[in-house]
Amino acid sequence: MKIKNILAVSALALTTLASCSKWTDMEIQHPVDLTKPGHDEAYYKALRDYKNSDHQIAFSYYSAWTGVGTNMQSSLMGLPDSVDLVSLWGGWKNPTEAQLKDLRAAQQKKGLKAMICFLVLDMGAGVTPDPTEAEKAALKEGESWTHKYWGWSTAQTPEGKAARRAAVVKYANAICDLIEKYGYDGFDIDAEPNYSHPFSTNYEMWRMDREDGVSTLMTLFIETLGKRIGPMAETEAGRKRILAVDGEPDALPPTHAKYFNYFIIQAYGDGVGYSNGHFQGMLRAYKDVLPVAEICKKSIFVVNFESGATRGGQGGLGQILNFALQNPVVDGVTYRKGGVGAFRVDLEYAITTPDVVNGIDMSPVKGLSYPWWRRAIQLMNPTIK
Numbered sequence: 001m002k003i004k005n006i007l008a009v010s011a012l013a014l015t016t017l018a019s020c021s022k023w024t025d026m027e028i029q030h031p032v033d034l035t036k037p038g039h040d041e042a043y044y045k046a047l048r049d050y051k052n053s054d055h056q057i058a059f060s061y062y063s064a065w066t067g068v069g070t071n072m073q074s075s076l077m078g079l080p081d082s083v084d085l086v087s088l089w090g091g092w093k094n095p096t097e098a099q100l101k102d103l104r105a106a107q108q109k110k111g112l113k114a115m116i117c118f119l120v121l122d123m124g125a126g127v128t129p130d131p132t133e134a135e136k137a138a139l140k141e142g143e144s145w146t147h148k149y150w151g152w153s154t155a156q157t158p159e160g161k162a163a164r165r166a167a168v169v170k171y172a173n174a175i176c177d178l179i180e181k182y183g184y185d186g187f188d189i190d191a192e193p194n195y196s197h198p199f200s201t202n203y204e205m206w207r208m209d210r211e212d213g214v215s216t217l218m219t220l221f222i223e224t225l226g227k228r229i230g231p232m233a234e235t236e237a238g239r240k241r242i243l244a245v246d247g248e249p250d251a252l253p254p255t256h257a258k259y260f261n262y263f264i265i266q267a268y269g270d271g272v273g274y275s276n277g278h279f280q281g282m283l284r285a286y287k288d289v290l291p292v293a294e295i296c297k298k299s300i301f302v303v304n305f306e307s308g309a310t311r312g313g314q315g316g317l318g319q320i321l322n323f324a325l326q327n328p329v330v331d332g333v334t335y336r337k338g339g340v341g342a343f344r345v346d347l348e349y350a351i352t353t354p355d356v357v358n359g360i361d362m363s364p365v366k367g368l369s370y371p372w373w374r375r376a377i378q379l380m381n382p383t384i385k
Contacts, residue, residue, distance in 0.1 A: 044109045047081055051111035057084035058377045059264070059300045059341030061117065064349075065091040067102035072369065073349040076106035076114065080370055082377050085242070087117035087188040087264075089344060093127070095182055103183065113185035115242055116178070120189050120221070121201045123152045123167055127174050152204075161209055168205070168217050172224035179229065179241065186229055186242030188264065189222075193251050206251075214253045222252070226259035246302075250281030254289045257282075262338055263299045267323070268314050273301030274328035274337070283330060296328045296335035302343055305372075309348035312372040318357035320372050324380040340376055348372055 064074045065088060072078020076086070091099065106112040118126035124146045131145045139145060146152070150170055153163035175187055193206035209216045226232045230243030245252065246264035267276040274280075279299060286295055303313030303320045313319025323340045342348070353362045353371045364378060365371040 047109075048111035050082070051084055056337060056380045057300065057339035058082055058373070058380070059085045059262075059302070059339055060087070060345035060373070061089045061302075061341070061343045062086040062114075062346055063089035063091075063344045064346035065099060065102075067096065067098035067100075071349075073346055076102050076112060077110070078349075078369070079106070079112070079345075080374050080377065081110055082381075083112060083373075084339070085113045085115070085185075085262075087115050087244075087246075088184075089117060092116045092182070092184065093178075100182065107183070107185070113242060115186040115188045115244060116175075116184050117188035117190055117246075119192060119197075120205055121193065121197070122204050123147065123164075124150050124171055125205075127171070127178060164209060164217060165220060168220050169224050172221050173228070176225065176228040186244065186261070187225065188242075188244040188246055190247050191245050191249065191251055192247040194248060219253060219256055222256045222259050226256075230259050231261055232259050248278055250278050250285050254286050257286045257290050257295075261298065263295070264341065265299055265301050266304075266343070267301045268304040268307075268343070270315055271319070271322065273323045273326055273340070274299075276301070279328070292330050292333075293335050296330070296337055298338050299328070300339045300341050301326075301337060302341040304344075305342045305347045306344045309344075309372075310351050312353070312357065313342070317354075318360065318372075320376045321357060321360055321379060324376040340380060342373060345370065345373055 058080070060079070060083060062076070062079070065076065066074040067076075068074065079086070095103070103114060106114070116126075120126070128146050128149055131139075131149075135145065139148065144152075147154070150167040151163055152167040153160040155163075178184075179187060193203055205218050205221065206215045225243060227234050228238045229241040231239060233239045233241070242261045243259055244262040244264055245260055246266060249260075249263040249265070263279075263282060265273065265276050265279045267273040267279070270276050274296075279301075282295055282299070283292065301323045303315060303323060305313070308314035308319065311317050311319070312321060313323075316322075320340060320342060327337050328335050348371070349369050351371065353365070353375075355362055355366075360375070360379070362371065362375060365374045368374055
């Protein structure tokens with residue numbers, strides 16, 4: 001049975017003179033056929049126009065993607081219509097026909113953008129193919145398949161350094177090739193070079209070939225990506241794709257901040273998103289190369305639903321609502337943020353919320369999927385009446 005729930009979510013800029021008109025988001029909770037949601041093309045045209053307007057975006061890491069299932073939790077088409085951008089937390093490497101069908105529907109109908117995302121610490125992470133039995137048998141004792149595949153060298157010689165740089169260029173281009181092959185919308189670099197991890201890593205992309213405290217391999221990686229995707233891309237098609245960084249964006253050199261559309265701030269334990277240490281670190285590091293207003297407008301403040309879906313964030317009841325209402329204050333001046341997000345937003349798909357949270361009425365999202373997320377979007381981009 002189709003249940004329509006009317007949710008007013010934002011205003012559309014209809015002309016270059018910024019005249020506004022309210023549009024209504026009529027979401028269907030559990031459609032039977034994921035490819036035939038109950039909206040007409042006029043609705044989707046208005047939705048796509050909204051996505052292309054200047055507004056604070058709704059972002060999420062999404063980990064349940066299969067494109068199939070008895071409900072919409074595993075489908076990109078099941079996300080709230082007004083979600084702008086997702087980082088696919090797994091499932092993107094070898095997408096099935098069902099996943100690609102779901103991706104195309106979400107992109108073409110809703111204007112949703114979907115990035116791939118993975119940790120970049122060692123050479124080839126995320127996209128190195130598994131070796132065949134013959135390739136494994138041909139490895140010399142102690143030889144790394146990953147290093148052999150990419151042509152990486154550990155030699156501290158001019159030849160070794162040249163091999164590493166060639167491997168980095170090959171690696172970055174392989175990521176862009178994969179994005180183009182499957183029609184993804186960009187790449188979210190999970191940059192965590194100063195964190196410990198529950199697996200073995202040499203942090204070789206960050207710690208080898210450093211000059212003046214900066215990894216020349218990581219800067220080359222970003223420059224190579226940046227030629228093909230992101231705001232500095234060499235083609236119009238590349239500039240339509242997104243290059244983002246999360247984890248420790250302030251670990252990157254200021255010279256390379258220009259390559260990114262978004263800085264994703266994992267403010268999981270913060271009551272005030274912009275008090276996060278990495279955001280403050282970016283302000284200090286980037287202030288001479290980017291205006292403060294631009295740094296803020298590119299920054300998305302994210303809560304953790306893996307540990308706090310029932311409470312609206314790990315950092316306390318209604319954390320995502322608080323982030324939606326906050327904007328960065330720098331030296332007494334308030335600037336607009338880029339948006340808010342949640343890590344593993346799919347984990348709040350079927351939860352319920354209190355009737356009132358921190359004085360905020362939750363009745364507009366009662367009985368809906370993703371209630372914390374929907375209410376945050378409403379608060380961040382209220383309807384202009």
